Amino acid sequence: MKFGVIIFPGSNCDHDTYHVISKVIGQPVQFIWHRDTHLHNCDAVILPGGFSYGDYLRCGALASHSPVMQAVKTFAANGGFVLGICNGFQTLCEAHLLPGTLLRNNNLRFQCQFVNLRVENNQTPYTRDCAPNSILSFPIAHGEGNYFCTPDEYLKLEQNRQIVFRYVDAAGNASESANPNGSLGNIAGIINEQGNVLGLMPHPERACEEILGGNDGLQLFHSLQISIEEYLKALDK
Amino acid sequence: MKATVHVTLKNGVLDPQGQAIHHAAETLGYSTLAGIRQGKFFEIEIAEGADLAAAKAEVEKLAHDVLSNIVIEDYCVTIEKSRSAGGDDEEHSGGHA
Numbered sequence: 127m128k129f130g131v132i133i134f135p136g137s138n139c140d141h142d143t144y145h146v147i148s149k150v151i152g153q154p155v156q157f158i159w160h161r162d163t164h165l166h167n168c169d170a171v172i173l174p175g176g177f178s179y180g181d182y183l184r185c186g187a188l189a190s191h192s193p194v195m196q197a198v199k200t201f202a203a204n205g206g207f208v209l210g211i212c213n214g215f216q217t218l219c220e221a222h223l224l225p226g227t228l229l230r231n232n233n234l235r236f237q238c239q240f241v242n243l244r245v246e247n248n249q250t251p252y253t254r255d256c257a258p259n260s261i262l263s264f265p266i267a268h269g270e271g272n273y274f275c276t277p278d279e280y281l282k283l284e285q286n287r288q289i290v291f292r293y294v295d296a297a298g299n300a301s302e303s304a305n306p307n308g309s310l311g312n313i314a315g316i317i318n319e320q321g322n323v324l325g326l327m328p329h330p331e332r333a334c335e336e337i338l339g340g341n342d343g344l345q346l347f348h349s350l351q352i353s354i355e356e357y358l359k360a361l362d363k
Numbered sequence: 364m365k366a367t368v369h370v371t372l373k374n375g376v377l378d379p380q381g382q383a384i385h386h387a388a389e390t391l392g393y394s395t396l397a398g399i400r401q402g403k404f405f406e407i408e409i410a411e412g413a414d415l416a417a418a419k420a421e422v423e424k425l426a427h428d429v430l431s432n433i434v435i436e437d438y439c440v441t442i443e444k445s446r447s448a449g450g451d452d453e454e455h456s457g458g459h460a
Contacts, residue, residue: 183430184432187432191429220432225434226434227432227434227435229435230379231379232377233379234380272377274377274434274435275434276434308377308379
């Protein structure tokens, strides 16, 4: 099993993610440069948070046209696991690997705080280790996390259970006051129709050790680890 | 030859930046403004001797694939031909999804 963490110019959560995979999860991981045209035989690829290309033009827009993204698209089309965190989520939307896009927070403020997320679907490769409707505490740190899509796309997301995480209050309600950025339907994270590409604005890699304020993020990484193990076992047969 | 691309938010897409600018303008005493929507403007210099049709096609593709996000934005491409060519010196086209 090998994880890959892509580095774009301006990525700044690449080392955090690498640390969690190598030291906390304890699995092999390697960095992948944005100019690379292949994924070094990784079994899962993570697009980390940060400000790729300084967020010029639109968040993730220039990163989505990097050479490595062609390889990511092929990998995703073949069922490979692709996880986009924060700027990685924005990049996956710009690359049309996920529907919709992320707009400027409706309050125009950069939001940096722990939030509660309700797991809307624990049948994905990234949430299988989570209890149904469990509430996770992850930090957010973004200025453009206001998820937007057309009403048709939203309906499709709901019908296919592609909404994986919603912002909720402590009681677990997806209330307006629990929505930090104006996201449609309090959406914090979605998965593609095929169920192998996940994007979320909150940072699971910053919630994997108690010393950082919590370890709910482990549930996501453990889920992914199990999914990869299963996938590799199926290949062996 | 020069191309210009205007990128504007689609109707119905919230523009909190435009709203903030509008509020600031109102605070400054501008009283006749009903609303402000913010967009982007690109000036593109076309290489000398480039074929007009080819350049236009390239700018269109750039506007569609890179400069705008068609989920939330529309774009409008204008090609300004050389003044010495005479006749119409502007050509407009746009993309609305």
